[in-house]
């Protein structure tokens with residue numbers, strides 16, 4: 212028992228050290244450069260190199276594979292802080308870690324030994340290739356096919372909106388290994404696809420926000436992947452494997468929504484005390500107080516929902532309902548707080564000189580990515596029924 216207590220205390224201290232180090236890094240090495248990087252839509256290569264040194268690309272990977280072995284709870288706090296400074300930065304780590312955790316949870320011993328240490332250092336970086344031009348929510352409708360041939364898979368198809376695919380070098384790729392299987396998910400598999408002949412980044416996609424980070428269309432033309440790169444070594448488990456990873460992804464996206472909501476609130480609290488109208492700071496007008504009160508409540512409620520989901524994840528419990536609630540609520544909080552911050556800042560909110568317009572452009576992605584918020588409410592409702600049979 213005392214051992215458990217000691218470990219927990221040590222873990223808490225390590226987590227706090229990590230968060231302190233991150234705060235310093237964000238303040239000195241990221242914040243001063245965000246405006247220029249955002250404006251130029253430039254990939255933050257130098258910042259990524261420092262993120263590698265800090266171990267951020269391996270922060271959830273077990274220590275035996277060279278990662279930091281942090282909990283999902285601590286990870287959510289890391290993401291919140293990053294997103295409050297620049298949401299794009301959290302995206303560079305997030306889909307990479309979903310790929311890594313899919314290997315850690317489902318990979319063969321050889322796959323874990325080969326890939327996880329390289330994922331942890333950031334030597335191999337990447338993300339997840341699920342969405343296609345004709346489908347996102349309905350993943351079972353994908354058309355990318357992997358045909359088995361002489362110990363390899365030969366992949367043909369197109370993926371769309373794949374983050375980290377231009378500057379990254381490896382993707383967890385969802386394919387159909389049996390296009391005629393029924394139910395459809397039984398014919399779906401995940402391959403670890405490292406860049407090579409036949410794997411083409413066909414174009415970088417222009418976006419409203421989420422600048423700096425690479426989101427691309429990918430084309431696979433007779434691209435060959437060695438058979439041993441099939442995650443888990445058994446065909447037909449790909450959808451299940453990636454959906455397990457998406458619980459973590461949704462906690463992460465929720466934390467990004469919270470980060471935006473916090474940044475919008477902090478800026479509004481500061482600005483509303485400085486800006487005067489009709490002889491007093493605008494924070495003394497009741498109309499502004501109502502906004503600040505709602506914004507702060509959304510931040511607090513989001514934090515509690517994310518913490519509950521992350522703790523359930525860390526205990527190894529099924530948490531699709533909790534992660535769905537956190538994702539839904541916190542990302543809507545990001546949307547609402549950024550819109551309210553824009554009203555509070557008046558014309559300065561609309562200006563490219565200040566951060567509010569960036570928060571306002573970044574927030575909508577979060578209600579779409581990692582499962583739309585329509586889907587999240589359907590997941591919550593299904594779980595409610597399942598957990599409360601009549």
Ligand SMILES: Cc1cc2nc3c(=O)[nH]c(=O)nc-3n(C[C@H](O)[C@H](O)[C@H](O)COP(=O)(O)OP(=O)(O)OC[C@H]3O[C@@H](n4cnc5c(N)ncnc54)[C@H](O)[C@@H]3O)c2cc1C
Pocket residue numbers: 306338339340341342345346347348349371372373374375418421426576579580581582583584585586
């Ligand atoms: C910037 C960016 C980065 C991304 N990065 C990645 C990435 O790295 N990897 C990746 O694989 N994908 C990525 N995506 C894709 C993202 O995951 C999908 O956009 C998302 O899953 C939604 O799919 P869709 O856009 O095809 O919308 P659709 O599935 O076509 O949905 C359209 C609308 O219909 C609603 N809808 C769909 N089905 C139902 C239903 N049964 N009931 C009620 N409403 C429904 C949806 O909620 C939505 O409102 C990214 C997207 C963006 C914008």
